Amino acid sequence: MRMNSMALPDLSGLALRCESIGVGGKSDEGSGEIPRRGKGKQEQDTSTQEEPRDQTPASADGFVLKKRARWNAPPWRAASVLDFMFENPLDGKFKDILSVKQMLQNNPGIVRQYNTSYCHYGYSYRKRTVLIGTLTQLSLKCPCPEEPCRQLTLYGKHSKEVAECGNAQKNSLPPLLIDAMVDGWISRHAGRVERFLLVDVFSGWGSIERRVAEKKASGQWQKVFTFANDIVNRSHTQSNLDMSANTPWNPGALLVFALNALWPEHNAHVTEHPRGALGWVQDNGVAVLFHCSTPCQTYSTNALATHRVAGTADPKTPQAEHDDAMNASLIDYFTRNVLHPTKHTK
Numbered sequence: 432m433r434m435n436s437m438a439l440p441d442l443s444g445l446a447l448r449c450e451s452i453g454v455g456g457k458s459d460e461g462s463g464e465i466p467r468r469g470k471g472k473q474e475q476d477t478s479t480q481e482e483p484r485d486q487t488p489a490s491a492d493g494f495v496l497k498k499r500a501r502w503n504a505p506p507w508r509a510a511s512v513l514d515f516m517f518e519n520p521l522d523g524k525f526k527d528i529l530s531v532k533q534m535l536q537n538n539p540g541i542v543r544q545y546n547t548s549y550c551h552y553g554y555s556y557r558k559r560t561v562l563i564g565t566l567t568q569l570s571l572k573c574p575c576p577e578e579p580c581r582q583l584t585l586y587g588k589h590s591k592e593v594a595e596c597g598n599a600q601k602n603s604l605p606p607l608l609i610d611a612m613v614d615g616w617i618s619r620h621a622g623r624v625e626r627f628l629l630v631d632v633f634s635g636w637g638s639i640e641r642r643v644a645e646k647k648a649s650g651q652w653q654k655v656f657t658f659a660n661d662i663v664n665r666s667h668t669q670s671n672l673d674m675s676a677n678t679p680w681n682p683g684a685l686l687v688f689a690l691n692a693l694w695p696e697h698n699a700h701v702t703e704h705p706r707g708a709l710g711w712v713q714d715n716g717v718a719v720l721f722h723c724s725t726p727c728q729t730y731s732t733n734a735l736a737t738h739r740v741a742g743t744a745d746p747k748t749p750q751a752e753h754d755d756a757m758n759a760s761l762i763d764y765f766t767r768n769v770l771h772p773t774k775h776t777k
């Protein structure tokens with residue numbers, strides 16, 4: 432089912448994904464500097480002191496060592512089929528806005544922040560990224576150069592700069608990073624669900640959908656399904672809903688559309704379920720991951736001078752206020768529906 436015909440009256444706040452990867456002091460791209468091992472360890476987790484420390488440093492052979500978290504998710508979270516993950520440039524300000532900081536502080540052991548970089552996952556340039564959400568057991572590498580990638584270790588630099596890449600490449604998640612996230616998601620629900628539904632809230636250029644299709648074609652991830660939304664209509668998108676705070680849309684609406692598109696035979700059951708689509712997926716063994724590569728147009732390092740008060744995450748333009756409100760609205764939805772123990776679990 433395509434939702435492209437839905438009214439999108441206001442495109443002034445066009446939520447294009449960031450077209451420029453941040454550059455500057457702690458740049459996303461390698462400068463050839465000599466990496467300083469261990470520097471990043473203290474920078475790993477800015478969420479809360481109680482939060483389990485993010486990825487432990489990689490061992491000499493490059494594998495990430497697992498470390499026991501001090502906080503474990505409570506039983507109601509383990510039983511929930513619902514998850515969400517945000518993604519944005521690490522050196523930008525998304526992770527520093529109030530709604531994100533409060534979500535991390537209020538949910539130790541339930542919401543986790545991961546810092547990493549694309550060059551660890553097969554890309555020839557270093558885009559440092561942050562993932563924040565409820566998949567708390569992922570094994571992701573620490574960002575380069577604090578934990579230098581193979582290229583930096585061998586050659587002292589990255590073979591490609593972000594500026595050399597086209598928009599589709601710059602804004603695509605590395606397939607191997609998608610694998611780490613999706614495989615971790617599948618592991619979390621192993622043996623408890625029948626199907627996995629990844630709702631791509633800001634699907635951009637469709638990198639997640641491409642990767643899932645590749646995996647399915649190779650015989651893997653047979654139970655993984657995607658539903659791609661983006662305000663921009665592209666060939667892979669199945670809906671073009673505006674997630675801005677002042678619209679009626681939210682991730683729950685996307686879930687309804689996704690269920691209707693994928694399994695229309697259950698449409699009546701979803702509609703009639705006393706707890707709606709969220710209750711239906713819980714009772715019918717469908718794990719749902721809302722993935723939010725939220726637009727970084729006012730958060731990335733090269734956008735900060737224009738959109739944020741110097742040295743802070745405070746917005747100073749209507750676009751920055753819009754983006755903060757949209758993310759606060761998404762976080763409010765997730766707080767009420769995913770981070771709440773009494774809803775949507777049996």
Ligand SMILES: [Zn+2]
Nearest residue numbers: 550557575580
């Ligand atoms: Zn690197």
